[in-house]
Amino acid sequence: MKQVEDSEILEKFSDVKTRNEAFNLLLNKYQQKIYWHIRRLVIDHDDADDLVQDVFIKVWKNLDSFRSDSQLYTWIYRIATNESITFLNKKKQRNNTPLDEVSDELTETLVASSYFNGDKVQLKLQQALLTLPEKQRLIFNMKYFDELKYEEIAEITGTSVGALKASFHIAVKKIEVFMLNDDITF
Amino acid sequence: MKQDFENDEWMKRARETGFTTPTHYFDELTESINAKITVEKFKAVVQNDGYTVPDNYFEKLQANILAKTTAQIQPETKPKVVRLWKSGIVKYASAACFLLVTGLGLYFNNQQSPTQKTTSADLATEQMLYDIDEQVIIDHISSTDITQPKPAVTDTDLENYILTNYSQNELATSL
Numbered sequence: 001m002k003q004v005e006d007s008e009i010l011e012k013f014s015d016v017k018t019r020n021e022a023f024n025l026l027l028n029k030y031q032q033k034i035y036w037h038i039r040r041l042v043i044d045h046d047d048a049d050d051l052v053q054d055v056f057i058k059v060w061k062n063l064d065s066f067r068s069d070s071q072l073y074t075w076i077y078r079i080a081t082n083e084s085i086t087f088l089n090k091k092k093q094r095n096n097t098p099l100d101e102v103s104d105e106l107t108e109t110l111v112a113s114s115y116f117n118g119d120k121v122q123l124k125l126q127q128a129l130l131t132l133p134e135k136q137r138l139i140f141n142m143k144y145f146d147e148l149k150y151e152e153i154a155e156i157t158g159t160s161v162g163a164l165k166a167s168f169h170i171a172v173k174k175i176e177v178f179m180l181n182d183d184i185t186f
Numbered sequence: 187m188k189q190d191f192e193n194d195e196w197m198k199r200a201r202e203t204g205f206t207t208p209t210h211y212f213d214e215l216t217e218s219i220n221a222k223i224t225v226e227k228f229k230a231v232v233q234n235d236g237y238t239v240p241d242n243y244f245e246k247l248q249a250n251i252l253a254k255t256t257a258q259i260q261p262e263t264k265p266k267v268v269r270l271w272k273s274g275i276v277k278y279a280s281a282a283c284f285l286l287v288t289g290l291g292l293y294f295n296n297q298q299s300p301t302q303k304t305t306s307a308d309l310a311t312e313q314m315l316y317d318i319d320e321q322v323i324i325d326h327i328s329s330t331d332i333t334q335p336k337p338a339v340t341d342t343d344l345e346n347y348i349l350t351n352y353s354q355n356e357l358a359t360s361l
Contacts, residue, residue: 118234125232126235144225145235165217166217175228
């Protein structure tokens with residue numbers, strides 16, 4: 001199925017008569033990508049479900065004022081990222097969780113989740129990711145799982161390409177060490 | 187040492203061609219290549235992240251999002267209803283006026299003069315005559331003796347009777 005161009009979505013959205021059709025096309029194109037992006041950050045399916053809906057409601061409300069100085073999908077990614085980070089911060093504050101215990105809490109959620117059927121290696125990788133600082137985990141996810149370019153990640157996070165590369169390289173090293181410590185060989 | 191010398195030689199030759207590189211590029215290049223190799227190893231062992239979703243989740247997700255966005259119907263602009271009677275006082279005053287006018291109308295109708303009533307009756311009779319064919323009326327009049335019948339007693343006889351049966355005094359008193 002041919003993917004519709006972002007320019008076509010934006011053009012249809014600008015016309016009131018075709019706005020609903022445009023939004024449908026946008027959802028078809030991006031809802032899964034955005035869901036998985038959020039899910040990898042917040043781990044729990046129900047939390048991700050709430051957040052992805054909030055993100056697209058924000059997109060619906062603000063797409064009119066979207067300026068094409070960035071790509072449409074990087075704009076949506078940015079909204080999703082901000083919503084996820086805000087959610088995680090609020091969760092920490094609500095539960096009075098010390099920062100160094102957050103990864104433990106998320107790991108427990110991962111292990112207990114009925115919507116994770118990964119094998120031992122996949123579980124270890126996710127546990128390794130949860131030991132990383134939040135932003136480093138975010139960058140790793142976008143580079144490794146979403147396969148975004150550094151320039152696109154820079155647009156989303158507001159971080160320079162050089163800093164992103166350094167962050168990603170460090171993340172890879174840490175994960176490798178974590179996995180090797182558990183006798184998982186590559 | 188030998189490697190550094192060889193690298194410096196290459197750098198020198200590259201500068202002669204006019205090409206340059208970002209600062210610390212070659213230092214970061216090593217890190218970048220090593221990271222890419224490790225990532226390739228990860229991907230060989232871990233194809234996906236292991237997360238799953240409920241059955242038909244994305245179909246329901248789209249429907250949920252649409253219900254909260256495009257399906258939000260603007261409240262219909264109902265036609266503005268302007269109440270005739272905004273307050274109870276106006277309502278009761280209107281009712282009172284109506285009763286007053288109706289009552290006065292009935293009163294004046296009952297007070298109508300006999301002449302007016304007769305006029306009304308004459309009008310009704312004329313309307314009835316107007317409805318009857320003209321020839322029928324002419325035939326009826328022709329067939330009917332409309333002369334006054336002669337009285338059985340003449341005036342002279344009446345005078346004689348009175349003079350005979352009443353005295354002058356009685357006649358004067360009566361007059």
